[in-house]
Amino acid sequence: MRLNASIYVARFLLTSGFPFCGHDESEGSEYKGAFLELLKWYGDRNFDVGRIILGNTPQNDMMICRTIHKDIVEACAKETTKAIIEDLDSDYYGILDVKRDCLYHLDRVAAENLLNKLHELELVFTLHLMFKVLLLTNELNKVLQKKDQDIVKSMGLLDLSKKRLQMMREDEWDSMKDEVSLFCGKHGILIPKMDEDYSNEKSKRKRSNILYLHHFRVEVFYAFIDLTLQELNNHFGVVTSDLLLGMASLSSVDSFANFHKDRIMKLAEYYPSEFGDKELREFNFQLDDFVVNAQKCDSMFLNLKGIKDLATMMIETKLDQTWSLVYLLVKLTLIIHVATASVKRAFSSMK
Structure with missing residues (x-):
């Protein structure tokens, strides 16, 4: 009954x-x-259910954790897929087989329309383009999905992805066009002449003022790459990149292996109320002394796992007083995570 209650809620x-x-x-x-x-x-409206769920559950068997959610959703997905396959008479590709007798005329029309779409240059070109762009950003996607992220590596892959997309935009139109043309030739897909007027499927009677070449090159190829670049820039703008790289450079992992003074100084500049011109000059000198001591002189900096450990160690050893401005930036860096999470939750709850 407890499991069924969770399933009913999940299905709804x-x-x-x-x-x-x-x-x-x-x-x-x-x-x-x-x-x-x-x-x-x-549970409030069904006594039998209410007496065995949530707080009335023995030990820790409430069946409400997120792992249970995912298991139920996966089961629903499998049942839905199974139902679809049964409707297709166990033929995974039945929707493309327009020669088979369909139960309903509308099914036949829908299948024919889908098959026609698959044989249009527009869809073929778009799918090839999407596949290539996804390949260029694949390594970045995999790194960003890891729980333990290497920020420096992530930002390096971000920069590489942007450069590769820009290179593709500037230099790879001809190779892309040839690749699609070769595919269409093998599969008997009609390729219109690029110097002819582009015919929009939604308004065939209306002559367009653009050529097929302009449509595919500017409105599809350039537009899709520009949209991808814009998405990357929106998620990782200049400020975000500076903050992330500055945090990574200040991390004590592997004896400050990612130390980069310019990035740390840039991070400090984002706090003008704490780091004015005078404080920045003093911080510049403190940072040099601090890193030399941490990397070569003081064994207490060994085996630290991150900024949190660094902050704790500095307090315990009174180094927060010796290098007060370094410790101040460490504190501000720790707050970034909390502030960002709070802002995200606030916007999410507003939605």
């Missing part, structure tokens, strides 16, 4: 497209998220 949230989890699911929270709130509502 999936069907409605609602999120499962809340920002604060603690007992004192006024709103614990859709899953827990709906499960409690269900």
Whole structure:
């Protein structure tokens, strides 16, 4: 009964497209998220269910954790896929087989339209372009999804991805066009002449004022790459990059292996109320002494795992007083994570 209750709630949230989890699911929270709130509502209205869920559960068997959520969602996905395959008579590619007798005329028309779309240059070109762009950003995507992120490596891959996309935009149009043309030739897909007027499928009667060459080169090729670059820039702007690289350069991991003075100085400049011109000059000298001491003289800096350990060690050894401005920036760096998380939660709850 407990499992079924969680499944019923999960199915409702999936069907409605609602999120499962809340920002604060603690007992004192006024709103614990859709899953827990709906499960409690269900238990309040069904005595048999209410007496075995949530706080009435023996030990730790409430079946409400996020791992359980994912298992239920995965099970729903498998059942949905199974139902679709059964509808297709166990033929995974049945929708493309327009020669088979369909149960309904509309199914036949839909299948024919899909098959026609697959044989259009527009779709073929777009899919080739998407595949190539995803390949260029694949390594960056994998690094960003890791729990333990190497910030310096991530930012390096970000810069590399931007450069490769820009190079593709400037130099690889001809090779892209030839690649798509070769594919279309092998599969019998019609390629219009590039110097002819572009025909928009949505308004065939209306003559366009652009050529096929302009459409595919400017409105598809350039536009898609520019959109990808814009997305990367939006997520990793100049300020974000400076903050991340400055934090990584200040990290004590592997005896300050990522130390980069210019990046740390840039990070300090983002706090003008704490680091004015006078403080920046003094910080410049303190930073040199601090790093030389940490890397070559003081064994206490060995085996530190990050900025949190560095801050703790500096307090315990009174080094926060010796290099007060270095410690100040370490403190401000620790706050960045908290401030960013708080802002994200605030915007998310507003949505």
